[in-house]
Amino acid sequence: MAVINYITQIQFEYGAVKLLQAECDRLAVARPMLVTDAGVRAAGLVDKVLAQLKNASAVGVFDQTPPNPTEAAMRVALQLYRDGKFDGLIAVGGGSAMDLAKAVAVCATHDGPLKNFAVVEGGVARITAATATVIAIPTTAGTGSEVGRGSMMILDDGRKVGILSPFIVPKSAICDPELTLGLPALLTAATGMDAITHCMETFMSPALNFPAEGIALDGLWRGWAHIERATKHGDDKEARLHMMSASTQGAMAFQKGLGAVHSLSHAIGGMNPKLHHGTLNAMFLPAVINFNASAESMKQANKLERIAHAMGLSAQSDVSSAVKAMNQRLGLPSGLAEMGVTEAMYPAIIQSAMQDHCHKTNVRIATEADYAQILRESM
Numbered sequence: 001m002a003v004i005n006y007i008t009q010i011q012f013e014y015g016a017v018k019l020l021q022a023e024c025d026r027l028a029v030a031r032p033m034l035v036t037d038a039g040v041r042a043a044g045l046v047d048k049v050l051a052q053l054k055n056a057s058a059v060g061v062f063d064q065t066p067p068n069p070t071e072a073a074m075r076v077a078l079q080l081y082r083d084g085k086f087d088g089l090i091a092v093g094g095g096s097a098m099d100l101a102k103a104v105a106v107c108a109t110h111d112g113p114l115k116n117f118a119v120v121e122g123g124v125a126r127i128t129a130a131t132a133t134v135i136a137i138p139t140t141a142g143t144g145s146e147v148g149r150g151s152m153m154i155l156d157d158g159r160k161v162g163i164l165s166p167f168i169v170p171k172s173a174i175c176d177p178e179l180t181l182g183l184p185a186l187l188t189a190a191t192g193m194d195a196i197t198h199c200m201e202t203f204m205s206p207a208l209n210f211p212a213e214g215i216a217l218d219g220l221w222r223g224w225a226h227i228e229r230a231t232k233h234g235d236d237k238e239a240r241l242h243m244m245s246a247s248t249q250g251a252m253a254f255q256k257g258l259g260a261v262h263s264l265s266h267a268i269g270g271m272n273p274k275l276h277h278g279t280l281n282a283m284f285l286p287a288v289i290n291f292n293a294s295a296e297s298m299k300q301a302n303k304l305e306r307i308a309h310a311m312g313l314s315a316q317s318d319v320s321s322a323v324k325a326m327n328q329r330l331g332l333p334s335g336l337a338e339m340g341v342t343e344a345m346y347p348a349i350i351q352s353a354m355q356d357h358c359h360k361t362n363v364r365i366a367t368e369a370d371y372a373q374i375l376r377e378s379m
């Protein structure tokens with residue numbers, strides 16, 4: 001059975017952040033708590049957001065979101081939320097801040113530890129409409145978490161798990177590319193490759209969701225055509241606009257499911273939270289494209305040709321090599337080895353990838369040997 005959902009209200013334009021107070025009013029959020037990280041705050045973006053609110057001095061601010069959000073950090077934010085009697089969350093940042101805010105929104109309104117809400121623990125059925133309101137304001141262009149129904153969290157037991165529910169989709173996404181103009185080059189490249197991976201990987205996933213495929217291909221076109229410009233010239237407003245849309249579109253589309261790139265990235269991200277999710281995806285994408293290419297449903301729907309077309313390449317182009325060359329032009333690492341991944345880590349990575357919620361939505365279900373091969377090719 002195919003379930004197709006498009007439910008977030010998105011304000012999308014340069015200057016959209018000015019609509020924040022109106023969005024709080026629309027959603028009856030009178031006492032918001034803002035969730036962000038120290039880097040976003042240091043860049044002045046928190047002040048810019050707070051300046052849009054009538055009663056900024058009463059807004060709680062949690063600015064200690066780690067690069068890969070943990071259950072421990074979530075507990076601190078949750079306590080702040082409860083102590084301050086706040087009634088909604090404004091997430092300002094990349095995927096980490098948005099995902100942590102979503103986890104707080106669930107835990108503040110439901111009993112039980114965070115792990116109860118993980119997909120792999122049967123959590124989907126436990127998350128209800130009681131979930132607190134989240135307004136998401138992305139400051140990177142990659143994760144698309146502002147329109148996603150997922151939150152990726154590292155539990156106390158070390159697992160990086162997905163918490164998925166239609167009720168944690170932010171009630172409002174404010175996508176203002178202005179907030180990404182100061183994003184450093186390497187972060188622009190890494191987050192941008194995350195967006196491109198979302199578009200490609202969900203397009204290859206076999207679930208029946210044709211609208212998602214259209215959104216993914218258009219997002220891929222925008223991302224691929226503008227990532228170099230946005231990386232090399234951070235103040236290129238047109239490139240930043242298209243990268244922000246590629247990011248939002250990737251996440252709108254990936255309700256269809258992701259795949260082996262993400263199951264492997266989540267596995268490594270759980271083991272070493274310092275490794276950047278988007279950079280890991282960029283390393284795995286070429287090998288997974290090759291792995292997927294022989295799948296019958298890929299051939300029947302001419303999927304690789306359609307991906308090549310969206311990238312502006314000729315139909316018979318080697319898409320996998322094109323991604324590798326792009327990684328190089330963007331100044332990303334040449335492979336996993338450069339990021340500190342060793343062969344000794346393979347068994348743990350593979351075991352965790354096999355448990356990940358993205359494992360089963362890849363177009364070919366990978367065996368342990370397949371994952372080992374993908375890892376070797378991605379070194």
Ligand SMILES: [Zn+2]
Nearest residue numbers: 143194198277
């Ligand atoms: Zn991702």
